[in-house]
Amino acid sequence: MAETLRPDLCIVGAGSAGLSVAAAAAAFGVPVVLIERGEMGGDCLNVGCVPSKALIAAARRAHDIRQAGAFGLGTLDPQVNYARVREHVHSVIGAIAPNDSAARFTALGVRVVRASARFVARDTLEAGNVIVKPRRFVLATGSRPAVPAIAGLDSVPFLTNETAFDLTRRPEHLVIVGGGTIGLELAQAHRRLGAPVTVIEAGRALGREDPELAAHVLAALRRDGVAIRENATVSEVAGEDGDIRLVVENRGTRTELKASHLLVATGRRPATDGLELEAAGIAHDERGIAVDQHLRTSNRRVYAIGDCAGPDGGGRQFTHVANYHAGLVIRSALFRLRPRVDMRAMPRVTFTDPELAVVGMTEEEARADGGRITVLRWPVAENDRAQAERRTEGEIKVILGRGGRILGCGIAAPGAGELITPWTLAMTRNLRIRDLAGHTVPYPTLSEISRRVAMSYYTPSAAKPMVRRLIGFLRRFG
Numbered sequence: 224m225a226e227t228l229r230p231d232l233c234i235v236g237a238g239s240a241g242l243s244v245a246a247a248a249a250a251f252g253v254p255v256v257l258i259e260r261g262e263m264g265g266d267c268l269n270v271g272c273v274p275s276k277a278l279i280a281a282a283r284r285a286h287d288i289r290q291a292g293a294f295g296l297g298t299l300d301p302q303v304n305y306a307r308v309r310e311h312v313h314s315v316i317g318a319i320a321p322n323d324s325a326a327r328f329t330a331l332g333v334r335v336v337r338a339s340a341r342f343v344a345r346d347t348l349e350a351g352n353v354i355v356k357p358r359r360f361v362l363a364t365g366s367r368p369a370v371p372a373i374a375g376l377d378s379v380p381f382l383t384n385e386t387a388f389d390l391t392r393r394p395e396h397l398v399i400v401g402g403g404t405i406g407l408e409l410a411q412a413h414r415r416l417g418a419p420v421t422v423i424e425a426g427r428a429l430g431r432e433d434p435e436l437a438a439h440v441l442a443a444l445r446r447d448g449v450a451i452r453e454n455a456t457v458s459e460v461a462g463e464d465g466d467i468r469l470v471v472e473n474r475g476t477r478t479e480l481k482a483s484h485l486l487v488a489t490g491r492r493p494a495t496d497g498l499e500l501e502a503a504g505i506a507h508d509e510r511g512i513a514v515d516q517h518l519r520t521s522n523r524r525v526y527a528i529g530d531c532a533g534p535d536g537g538g539r540q541f542t543h544v545a546n547y548h549a550g551l552v553i554r555s556a557l558f559r560l561r562p563r564v565d566m567r568a569m570p571r572v573t574f575t576d577p578e579l580a581v582v583g584m585t586e587e588e589a590r591a592d593g594g595r596i597t598v599l600r601w602p603v604a605e606n607d608r609a610q611a612e613r614r615t616e617g618e619i620k621v622i623l624g625r626g627g628r629i630l631g632c633g634i635a636a637p638g639a640g641e642l643i644t645p646w647t648l649a650m651t652r653n654l655r656i657r658d659l660a661g662h663t664v665p666y667p668t669l670s671e672i673s674r675r676v677a678m679s680y681y682t683p684s685a686a687k688p689m690v691r692r693l694i695g696f697l698r699r700f701g
């Protein structure tokens with residue numbers, strides 16, 4: 224007979240979003256049921272951030288070995304063993320997995336149910352042999368790869384992020400459809416591991432990013448040997464494992480392309496299948512579960528967070544957004560506060576080399592917003608540490624409003640994902656550009672680009688006649 228549970232919180236999905244809510248609620252001693260139908264840890268741990276960053280780390284080592292000659296170490300050719308690289312990737316997942324495990328959460332006092340959840344009424348959910356009637360629900364069911372309608376694709380074996388980290392042999396030619404974050408991170412990683420790679424992108428690669436900053440990343444990928452075809456689509460696919468033929472259309476021209484492996488990375492769709500949201504009166508569409516600015520769904524008892532939340536959840540799908548949502552829901556569900564989603568200082572990073580990190584508005588967004596803006600830039604090549612490391616590609620670009628208010632910052636640079644943090648803090652705390660200029664940064668570090676770009680705000684003042692007259696006047700006093 225089914226067991227009926229009546230916790231304070233019932234969370235569906237043990238990915239980044241669901242686990243964060245469960246851990247925080249358990250820390251406050253709140254009774255929680257956590258339901259997961261797949262792997263604990265969700266996409267980020269198993270088929271997303273963690274394996275992709277582990278693969279990128281392996282690829283970076285291969286690249287460094289090839290670059291050794293420039294450092295006087297002799298030119299070397301790395302011996303890449305895909306099966307061993309896969310083992311490395313999976314051992315990294317294994318090292319982190321205990322943090323997200325059912326055992327850990329059970330020990331924290333969470334009741335973990337390993338089953339698929341579906342609503343049977345507005346206030347009731349069924350999962351395996353349990354019925355849950357909580358005070359509040361938190362839906363954190365994530366997203367799945369969105370597969371485009373390409374003729375023949377359904378009869379051809381293709382990879383997505385859910386299968387791409389299991390390759391045990393180097394692809395003879397990897398074709399990636401989609402030149403967004405997943406496409407470009409994996410394109411560069413596989414190229415550096417020795418596979419020929421072609422990216423087919425319907426629009427502009429990294430199309431959501433500032434074109435000037437994206438250009439640094441694309442130039443680096445092309446230097447590595449990745450073929451990137453923009454404004455191109457795949458209209459037909461045929462073939463079998465190891466022998467796939469594609470028809471690519473580009474401004475009216477049709478060309479044929481052969482691939483050993485095809486990876487589809489054309490965006491994500493919310494994972495709401497099987498939840499039977501209608502039974503609970505929860506509105507949703509292809510963009511996700513409809514939420515308001517407090518992450519509440521059309522059923523007041525139910526929140527939706529992380530990748531499955533619709534556009535008013537902020538419209539970004541990242542692990543740190545999922546964690547941020549979790550914090551808002553904890554405040555709302557446990558403390559009856561009404562915090563709103565605020566994405567103004569939410570950073571994002573594309574982990575290519577150089578990395579591309581952004582917080583706040585891009586130049587284009589700031590111009591579209593009206594108001595007068597100032598754009599500051601500083602090239603990575605002007606940084607002494609970058610020269611020593613022979614990694615000089617990129618620049619920092621800062622968008623300012625009136626009085627030096629920071630509207631946004633974009634960095635294309637090695638380690639940009641780390642360099643963006645002071646800018647995120649500055650925007651969160653409403654600091655001004657003078658605050659970024661007025662602190663000491665250790666020499667020689669890449670962080671100096673942030674201070675240098677901030678100081679460049681004052682360069683025009685140094686040439687002002689009044690300033691020069693003041694210096695002349697003060698000189699009289701000895």
Ligand SMILES: Cc1cc2nc3c(=O)[nH]c(=O)nc-3n(C[C@H](O)[C@H](O)[C@H](O)COP(=O)(O)OP(=O)(O)OC[C@H]3O[C@@H](n4cnc5c(N)ncnc54)[C@H](O)[C@@H]3O)c2cc1C
Nearest residue numbers: 236238239240260261265266271340365529530540541542
């Ligand atoms: C290749 C790749 C690389 C990425 N890299 C980064 C990165 O570097 N940095 C970053 O910030 N983000 C990255 N992301 C995005 C990040 O992985 C997601 O934003 C994050 O995982 C979302 O967390 P979530 O909890 O909303 O969803 P998920 O992690 O997808 O978790 C949802 C969970 O819900 C479960 N579930 C779904 N339906 C049900 C049901 N009916 N019953 C029970 N359980 C259910 C699923 O099995 C899953 O475990 C990457 C994504 C991909 C694909």
Ligand SMILES: NC(=O)c1ccc[n+]([C@@H]2O[C@H](COP(=O)([O-])OP(=O)(O)OC[C@H]3O[C@@H](n4cnc5c(N)ncnc54)[C@H](O)[C@@H]3O)[C@@H](O)[C@H]2O)c1
Nearest residue numbers: 371401402403404405406424425488489490540572573574
């Ligand atoms: N570093 C990170 O934080 C990170 C890494 C990977 C993924 N993610 C998350 O996962 C999300 C999904 O990544 P993604 O790369 O799949 O999506 P994306 O939206 O970033 O990029 C998809 C790309 O595919 C293109 N496209 C769509 N249909 C196409 C078609 N039929 N033919 C050719 N090109 C087509 C789009 O123009 C777009 O450029 C990201 O938006 C991000 O939220 C984050």
